[in-house]
Amino acid sequence: MSFAKLLAQFGSPQQVLQNPSQVTGMSQSVMEGLYRPDWAQVEEDLAWLDNDGREVITLHDARYPQLLKQISDPPCLLYVQGExxxxxxxxxxxxxxxxxxxxxxxxxxxxxxxxxxxxxxxxxxxxxxxxxxxxxxxxxxxxxxxxxxxxxxxxxxxxxxxxxxxxxxxxxxxxxxxxxxxxxxxxxxxxxxxxxxxxxxxxxxxxxxxxxxxxxxxxxxxxxxxxxxxxxxxxxxxxxxxxxxxxxxxxxxxxxxxxxxxxxxxxxxxxxxxxxxxxxVSEKPERDGDYQILFEHLGFDPISVDSLIENSGLTADAVSSMLLLLELQGEVESLPGGRYVRTGS
CATH class of the missing domain: 3.40.50.450 (Rossmann fold)
Structure with a gap:
């Protein structure tokens, strides 16, 4: 917003830097930057630009994205690497x-x-x-x-x-x-x-x-x-x-x-x-035996291992081994508190 106000008052960055004493209504940090610009940072940026695929585009550059320019406080410049x-x-x-x-x-x-x-x-x-x-x-x-x-x-x-x-x-x-x-x-x-x-x-x-x-x-x-x-x-x-x-x-x-x-x-x-x-995503074939029983009680809401054992009627060893295999296959996810949920994969 400070940049937009300065441009509205002076018309260009060059005029701002040449007339810092005429700037009003800015914060102390902005005023310090106007009186003592960080030219070392400028040199570093210019050196970075020497490499292919790197650009700095300003708010008034024809390449500046129009959608971004429409927001209330568009950035005054963008560093871009790539397209x-x-x-x-x-x-x-x-x-x-x-x-x-x-x-x-x-x-x-x-x-x-x-x-x-x-x-x-x-x-x-x-x-x-x-x-x-x-x-x-x-x-x-x-x-x-x-x-x-x-x-x-x-x-x-x-x-x-x-x-x-x-x-x-x-x-x-x-x-x-x-x-x-x-x-x-x-x-x-x-x-x-x-x-x-x-x-x-x-x-x-x-x-x-x-x-x-x-x-x-x-x-x-x-x-x-x-x-x-x-x-x-x-x-x-x-x-x-x-x-x-x-x-x-x-x-x-x-x-x-x-x-x-x-x-x-x-x-x-x-x-x-x-x-x-x-x-x-291809349909998975219907599961056989204990896996089908387990999935009838394992949904997309978290459920504890104890509840799965009680609801399914399967043994603790069977449920634990099936959950481990299904987790390795990415079909279920373990959550804090010993709970499990289907991933939808």
Whole structure:
């Protein structure tokens, strides 16, 4: 906002820097920056730009994404590594918990893969959990993905996503409004989130607790007059409560990727003649014997081992061994407190 006010008053950054004594109504930190610009940081940024595939685009650059420019406080510049033109293509933001359930992680991956294959770029924040699954899904679908980060582009956070960041830069774009050397700090993530929603036609929340950064992103999307989608879940899953709250507030309930395409497809030019997302998963054959009995009592709500033994009539040893095998196959997930739930895989 300070940048916008200064431009409105002086017309260009050059005029601002040449007349700092005429600036009024700015904070002390802004005034210090005007009187003593960090030219060493400028030189570092210019050196970073010497490499291929790196750009810094300003608010008045013709390549600046128009959707982002429409928000109330667009960043004055963007550091970009990868395809700058991708920022102006139709995008869906996919965000959620950093510690999702296995089914939530799979859902984010599958939605992103399907939608990216249809031509919709997937935008997220490179965080652990749902964000990472969405980026990976888009890449697996042969589509494009954009990572908006809360650090300088000379850093990768979290560190375990270093290879993922490399893959995104090669098949999409990594974006930040923060200069090189910026380290991850809590207050920077909400600022990052407004860019994720601001770049996108809509935002999909896969799993989120009631107090989470994902809900901040969703509410920013609402303030930006963008679509908000939420995937419902079990009433016993605390990571579903944020999505349920958003649905009560007017977010669109989503069960399949086609629900999103119905809302955004015509506008975004997404292919709608793809096979239905759920059809891509082959039906599992009916289970025989004890496994069929176990699955009759094991649903998508958490249940304890003791309850499974009591309800199914199976022995403790049989239930324990079957749960272990099913967990290794990705069909069930173990939860704290000795509870289990089907993953939907």
């Amino acid at each position: 700058v033109a991708l920022l102006s293509e139709w995008q869906l933001a996919v965000v959620g918990s950093r510690n999702p359930s296995a089914s939530g992680r799979n859902t984010a991956f599958d939605f992103a893969r399907y939608l990216a294959a249809g031509g919709l770029a997937i935008t997220s924040g490179l965080a652990a959990g749902i964000d990472g699954a969405a980026h990976k899904g888009a890449l697996a679908g042969g589509g494009k993905t954009i990572a908006v980060v809360a650090t300088g582009l000379d850093r990768v956070y979290p560190a375990q996503h270093r290879q993922l960041a490399h893959d995104i830069a090669a098949n999409g774009a990594i974006v930040s409004e923060f200069p090189l050397g910026t380290t991850p700090r809590a207050e920077l993530f909400p600022r990052r989130n407004r860019i994720i929603s601001g770049l996108s036609l809509g935002t999909l929340i896969v799993e989120a607790a009631l107090k989470s950064g994902s809900l901040i992103t969703a509410r920013m999307a609402m303030e930006q007059y963008r679509e908000v989608f939420a995937i419902p879940g079990s009433i016993h899953n605390p990571l579903s409560r944020g999505c349920h709250q958003l649905i009560r507030e007017g977010a669109k309930l989503v069960e399949t990727a086609d629900d999103i395409i119905e809302e955004l497809g015509a506008l975004a030019g997404v292919e709608t003649d793809l096979p239905a997302a759920q059809d891509s």
